[in-house]
Amino acid sequence: MAADLIAARLSAERFRERVITGRPFDNFPVDSFFIADNILRIDLIPFPNLENLLDSPAAIKPNLREMYVDDDLFGAYGDRRAKPWELNRLRFSIAHELGHIEMHANRINEVRCNEIDDLMELFNRKDGPRYCLEQEANEFAGRLIAPVEKLREALEGFRKLQTEPRWRDSAELRAQFAQLVGRSLGLNEEGMRTRLDRDEIWPAEWTEGG
Amino acid sequence: MNITFGALLKDFRIRAGLTLRQCSQELGVDPSNWSKLERNITPAPKAEILERWFEYLKLTADEKQNLLDLGAVSRREIPRDIATDEVVLEALPVFFRAARGAEMDKEKLTKFVEQVRKLHTADT
Numbered sequence: 222m223a224a225d226l227i228a229a230r231l232s233a234e235r236f237r238e239r240v241i242t243g244r245p246f247d248n249f250p251v252d253s254f255f256i257a258d259n260i261l262r263i264d265l266i267p268f269p270n271l272e273n274l275l276d277s278p279a280a281i282k283p284n285l286r287e288m289y290v291d292d293d294l295f296g297a298y299g300d301r302r303a304k305p306w307e308l309n310r311l312r313f314s315i316a317h318e319l320g321h322i323e324m325h326a327n328r329i330n331e332v333r334c335n336e337i338d339d340l341m342e343l344f345n346r347k348d349g350p351r352y353c354l355e356q357e358a359n360e361f362a363g364r365l366i367a368p369v370e371k372l373r374e375a376l377e378g379f380r381k382l383q384t385e386p387r388w389r390d391s392a393e394l395r396a397q398f399a400q401l402v403g404r405s406l407g408l409n410e411e412g413m414r415t416r417l418d419r420d421e422i423w424p425a426e427w428t429e430g431g
Numbered sequence: 432m433n434i435t436f437g438a439l440l441k442d443f444r445i446r447a448g449l450t451l452r453q454c455s456q457e458l459g460v461d462p463s464n465w466s467k468l469e470r471n472i473t474p475a476p477k478a479e480i481l482e483r484w485f486e487y488l489k490l491t492a493d494e495k496q497n498l499l500d501l502g503a504v505s506r507r508e509i510p511r512d513i514a515t516d517e518v519v520l521e522a523l524p525v526f527f528r529a530a531r532g533a534e535m536d537k538e539k540l541t542k543f544v545e546q547v548r549k550l551h552t553a554d555t
Binding site for chain 1: 448520535542543
């Protein structure tokens with residue numbers, strides 16, 4: 222079984238249309254925290270030390286109505302002193318869990334733990350259904366936070382500023398673009414590079430040595 | 432189904448356009464404790480405390496009374512027992528975006544489960 226990344230992208234677009242478009246919070250960066258808490262009314266439960274214990278900033282319960290969020294990141298939300306990368310991480314992690322809620326409600330039993338020790342096996346297994354579902358949720362989150370049309374629009378603006386005819390060959394310019402757009406959309410650089418590749422906006426392979 | 436204290440509190444917070452973090456911070460309540468209130472794990476605080484929240488949540492006289500009444504019910508009904516293994520099992524996550532290559536060991540798992548239990552048990 223392989224992850225269905227195309228379905229995940231479409232699912233993110235449908236979610237945006239249904240839940241976000243035209244509403245007062247239809248802004249960038251996408252406020253996934255507000256959407257989960259106030260619009261979808263998910264119970265966000267601050268979880269002490271979650272990142273350290275589970276290696277994950279957020280995790281969702283089988284009822285898909287309650288979500289644990291690392292309490293340090295939880296505290297970063299709405300804090301003007303918070304580091305942008307922390308907020309980006311929180312935003313992406315919650316959007317990722319929203320992807321599970323949106324796409325995987327009928328697949329809970331494939332990944333459910335019936336005993337506490339199952340959790341360790343579930344966590345440490347690097348293949349199987351859980352891995353695919355996590356990939357799909359990542360793709361959902363990436364597309365939700367960085368819609369493809371926003372990326373195209375940003376690239377068009379960037380193109381107009383370029384004077385070198387072969388600007389697309391430059392890995393350095395690509396990295397600059399990823400940073401620039403990442404800052405405005407609230408996505409960390411690695412996530413932005415993934416979007417540039419997957420959405421064929423500016424794949425690394427187009428650059429010299431890429 | 433009858434509405435509970437926690438569900439009504441959440442309704443009022445969301446109506447006021449506040450996230451859980453904003454609301455708990457402004458009212459000087461630990462976010463974890465506020466989350467327990469909304470999930471009906473912790474009984475409502477005493478009326479004197481609730482009355483301090485009314486203005487912030489912009490409640491009408493009827494709404495205030497309703498919240499006070501449900502608060503009184505929750506203080507009588509919500510048990511303070513430690514969450515059972517069944518509750519913990521239901522509370523284990525199914526999905527989480529773990530860092531690639533990360534491994535969980537028994538010690539971390541034990542601490543994690545202990546924390547889950549605390550989050551589903553009222554503070555005594």
